[in-house]
Amino acid sequence: MRIQIIQPAHYRSPSDRTLHRTRKRSVVNLTLPYLAALTPREWDVTLIDEQLDEVDFAAAVDLVALSCWTMNSLRAYEIADRFRERGVPVIMGGPHTFFHAEEALGHCDAVGLGEGESIWPRMLADAAAGTLGRVYRAESYHDLARLPLPRYELIDLKRYDLLKTYSVQSSRGCPFRCEFCSERMYLGERYRTRPAGEVVEEIRHTRSKDILFADSNFAGDLPHAMELMEALIPLKLRWSALWSAHLCRNDAFMDLARRSGLLHLNIGMESIDPETLASMNKKANKVEEYERILEGLRRRGISYSLNFIFGWDTETEAVFDATLRFLMDHKVPAAYFNILTPDKGTPLYDRMLEEGRILDVDALGRWPGDRCLIRPKHFTPEGLEQGVRDMYVRFYTYGSMLRRLPPPVTARNIASWVINFSQRKMARAEGMESFDDF
Known part of the structure; x- marks a missing residue:
């Protein structure tokens, strides 16, 4: 059997229906090599990352599989329709199909809902x-025990930067219940971890x-996490991750993260207002602890970035100036x-839909940009x-960068500068329609 596994690109914007393509990428695709690893070795597997490669619609294949996020779903449907016109069966999986199964079934022969380890072998x-x-x-x-090693030999690593970064999963799921997040709906409320030794092997x-x-x-x-970070020390890595703000209060944890090679940390801070955090059910974040947390990161010389979400019912236009002052201070x-x-599947979606406050349900998540x-x-x-x-x-002016950055x-400091220059370029793109071009 011959299978083509495709990760579609996405369209740039509603007004620019060209595909987002790049000559090179810095982060090596994990989804495609991992699906290949789950595929029986007797199958002839071709991997297509459409951000880098063209889809060969004339390819002699017996099956096409598409990894589908909402942002690339329109392109995924187009690819699926073209292969099915030739009589080639198409299967789809991913977060979008999980929440929009009926929609996806209008364009493919089968959908996989949930994690691929049990679904993929049955579908094939x-x-x-x-x-x-x-x-x-x-x-x-x-x-998450005994997961196969991704088949990186099936992708052209020359299409990635010389100093390429590889994605690795050490866990799935989330123990929190933030109103806006669909993670626990898709991957479950029980937080699951991979054996540390197997993560190191990968x-x-x-x-x-x-x-x-x-x-x-x-x-x-x-x-x-502590066990895994101890195991990372001999590898002398430069690694990046995301975790909750409250964990940064744990000095032993943060010292070990620094010692094991933490290069950059992303934190979902979301808001500097306690009432807003309570409204989104972000209970772990405590505004009164932010100063101590950020001082600890600065003292350890760790590069970090903070995520914020604007538009909550507790916010007025004053939130922008207040947040900017906090960031600069x-x-x-x-x-x-x-x-x-x-996002569909979240408590926020259900609430907004009931209140009649969603302006265009079909457009949610379809396009890059804000x-x-x-x-x-x-x-x-x-x-x-x-x-x-x-x-x-305002945040990514040269003056701001010089005042904020070491x-x-x-x-670690170079990582912060690289992020700032890329975000500055994005901020000045017309309409900010295609954030991830940068």
Whole structure:
């Protein structure tokens, strides 16, 4: 059997229906090599990352598989339709199909709902036997032990930067219940971890010193994270991850993270207002602890970035100036500013839908960039969009960068400067329609 596994590109914007393509990427694709590793070795596997490669619609294949996020779903449907016109069966999986199964089934022969470890082998076996069903649902969550090593030999690593970064998962799921997040709906509320030794084995398999942990929360299980970081020390890595702000209060944890090679940390701070944090059910974040947390990161010389979401019912236009003052006062190296968007499957989506405040349900998550698709309580949609754009422009001026950033004399400091220059370029792109071009 011959299978083509495709990760579609996405369209740049509603007004620019060209595909987002790049000549090179810095982070090596994990999804495609991992799906290849789950595929029986007797299958002939071709991997296509459409951001880098063209899709060969005339390829002699027996099956096409598409990895589908909402942002690339329109392109995924187009690819699926073209292959099916030739009589080639198409299967789809990923977060978008999980929440939009009926929509996806209008363009493919079968959808996989949930984690691929149990679904993928069944779909392939049925496809080979000519008995492909319509819906394959994971009945349980994988314990993450004995996962196969990604088949990086099937991708052209020359298409990536010389100093490429590899994504590795050490956990799945999330123990928190933030109103806006769909993670626990898709991957479960029980936080699951991989054996530390197997994570190290996969890192060695990459033969790289630059690792990005693609976990929603690297340290949802603190003892496991500590065990893993101890095991990372001999590898002399430069690694990046995301975890909750409250973990930065733990000096032993943070010291070990620094010692094991932490290069950059991303934190979901979301807001500097206690009432807003309470409204989104972000209970772990305590505004009164922010100063201590940021001082600890600065003292350890750790590069970090903070995520913020604007548009909550508790906020007015004053939130932009207040947040900018906070960032400048604490010399925060980097920050990302987002418009509140109710993803399907979240409590936020259900609430906004019931209140009649979603302006365009079909457009949610379809396009890159920040668009206001809700009716905010204290902003106009256009005012909220402009406020977020202005935050990017004001925060990433050269003057701001010089006041906030330490001299670029270490790898960690250089990481902060690189993020700032890329975000500055993005902030000045017309309409800010295609954030991830940068």
